[in-house]
Amino acid sequence: MILSIVAYGHPVLRKVASDISADYPGLDKLIEDMWETMYASNGVGLAAPQINRDIRLFVVDTAQMFDNMDEDEKAEYPGDAGLKAVFINAHIVELSGDKWSYNEGCLSIPKIREDVNREESVTLDYLDEQFQPHQKTFTGLTARVILHEYDHIDGKLFIDHLSPLKRKLMKGKLTDISKGKIRVDYKMTFPG
Template sequence: MILPIVAYGADVLRKTGKDISADYPELQKLIADMWETMYASNGVGLAAPQINRDIRLFVVDSQQMFANMDEEETLLYPDRPGIKQVFINAQVEELLGDDWAYNEGCLSIPKIREDIYRAEEVTIRFMDENFTEHVKTFDGITARVILHEYDHIEGKLFIDYLKPLKRKLLKGKLDDISKGKVNVDYKMMFVK
């Protein structure tokens, strides 16, 4: 089932997510709905707070990013062909490498894209959809998408990385998003 994406301004986007257990109600259905919602919205990642759940769950499919690049462009990224992964109760263990800029956007903040600096690599501890624990290191675009989604379960948004002047310049657009004054081709839920 395609779920509505929570728009900027909703309290749930600023909450730190709660850990869940394997007996979380209808977890496998929720994960399936998150994949369906993400793909229907043309996203490459989706976190539970974006569908109005304050839990530590997100999904990432960085393979899609590489599928949309020409072959030469993919050579710029060491993490090709990407991953498709469920992350439950994730905790960042270590950030490595130099910060690098990439133009990011967010399904909860449509029509706004900005260059955001993030670490080259992330080592993260997480459970998969079967509650098997993993500690893995990711780099490149995949690390970036993971860090973006991880921020969501920490109550942080990509715009938080912007300098105060840039945030001030975006205030009108952000206010419009929170009031539902934005046109997107996917279902959204707005703060009233």
């Protein structure tokens, strides 16, 4: 089932999400619905707060990004071939590498894209959908998408990484999004 994505201004997007246990009600169906929602919205990641659940859960599929690249583009991201995975109760162990800029967008903040600086690698402790524990390091575009989704479960948005001046300049657009004055081709829920 395709779920509604909450828009900028919704309070759930600013909450620090809670860890869950293996007996979280309807977890398998929720994960299935998150994949369906993400693909229907042309996303590469989706976090539970974006579908109005304040839990530490997100899904990422960066493999599709690499499927659409030519060999020269792929060569820009050595050691990163993409990933499709579920992350439950993720917690950052370490951020490393130089910060680099990439143009990011967000399904909860449609029609706004900005260059964001993030570290090139992240090491996470997390559980997969079978609640098996992992500690892994991710790099390149995959690390970036993971960090973007991780921000969501920590109550942060990609615009928080921008300068105060840039945020001030986009205030009108953000207000329009929160009031539902935007057209998107996926289902959204607006605050209020």
